[in-house]
Amino acid sequence: MDFTNPLVYGVPCFLGFIALELSYSKTFDNKNLYKWRDLVSSLSLGIGSAVLGALLKTVSVMLVFNFAYEVFNPMVDGVRTNIMGWESFGYAWYIWVICMLLDDFSYYWFHRQNHMVRIFWAAHIVHHSSDNFNLGTAVRNGWFTLFYKPFFYVWIVMIGFPPAMLLFCLGLESLWQFQLHTQYVKKLGFFDKFLNTHTMHQVHHARNIEYMDKNHGGILNIFDRVFGTWKELDDEVDIEYGVSTPPNSYNIFIILTHEYKNIWEDMKKSKQWKHKFMYVFGPPGWSHDGSTLTIKQIRNEQAKNVSKVK
Structure with a gap:
């Protein structure tokens, strides 16, 4: 069964919401929320990531997800069966819920390792390299994470979840992540108890020492709470966005590669x-x-x- 990736509809909405936030901030609120050259860099990186992602989708789906699914869930007497002995999962509503939870769990560890392992950080630092926090920053994605991201999720199809289902869940995760990158949504009370919300993601993007390497969650914050990486926004603390080793450039190729250069120099x-x-x-x-x-x-x-x- 095939599903349309939510990002097909999400990308045009991303651009529309960026334009709306940009217009509102420049006209009525904070003229410094967006810097033009920084926005151009973010959009250029986002476009490149989208193009490269489309090209790699075939590879990640065909050679990773579908291959793993076929190997670990072969057809036995006409029934798709996991090698551990159970019937592979279908498309019941509760299977969707479980798949979304497993996707969120994988996102947490994928995201956390991007901050804990320097070679992964070299790819992920692109997303954190701006000292602005706005919806434009949301599309400021590194290109090289696309090469290893599928391997953090492949276990989900190996145990019997259909690749098309997982890809749809990945798309939903991306939609949620995009809208977190705004300062106009404040604390949400009850929802802050279990969701990864906007103020929590502000903490994640801060370079204040007390905030760094916190709030790696996707849609839920339960994994941050369980594994000790959750941090609430302190309204008394002035947030500084960005990273401790910035690229100091608007050139997208320097932004993409500057941490790899730093690694080489350190080696x-x-x-x-x-x-x-x-x-x-x-x-x-x-x-x-x-x-x-x-x-x-x-x-x-x-x-x-x-x-x-x-």
């Missing part, structure tokens, strides 16, 4: 292969000589300083 700092490995696969900020620190190390240092003062 040359030590001759030990263990150190080179950590510069690629360790957490962002790791260094063999302590010249730079990870977020966890910075927080530990701050905690030690606070305890000394007390």
Whole structure:
């Protein structure tokens, strides 16, 4: 069974909402919410991501999702059966709900690893590289995440969920993620208890040390709460958006590749292969000589300083 990807209808809406927020902010509210050159960079990156994503969709579906589905869910006596022995899942409403939950779970770990593993961060930093937070930032997507993202989700089709169902759920996830990138929606009370909402995503995009590497969730915030990465927005804290190692350029190719260059430069700092490995696969900020620190190390240092003062 085939379904139309929600993003087919979502992309034109994205552009419309960006234009609406841009017009409103420039005319009535905050003239600095959007910077023109930054917006052009974000839109260019978004267009490139959409084009590349369309080209890679065939690869990810045919060679990853469909291949895994066929291998792990072969036809047995005319019935699609998982190799573990159960009948592969159909399209009942509760199967859709379970698939959406599993998609959200996978999104959390995919997103979290993009912040925890530096080679993944080099691809994902593109999305965080703007010091603006608006709907234009939502489409500022890295191109290289497309090459490894399917492998975080393939297990869902391996256990018996149809690839078309998973792709539809991925599209819904993207729609939710887009609309989170606005400052015009404030705290939502009851919904903040279980949904990943706009103020939570503002925390995620902040470079304030207390906010960094928080709120990785997709639609729900339950996985952040369970795995210790949830953080509520503090209205008393002035948010600074962006990253600690910005590209300092509006050139999309510099934005796409600047962290890879940083990794290469760091690898040359030590001759030990263990150190080179950590510069690629360790957490962002790791260094063999302590010249730079990870977020966890910075927080530990701050905690030690606070305890000394007390």
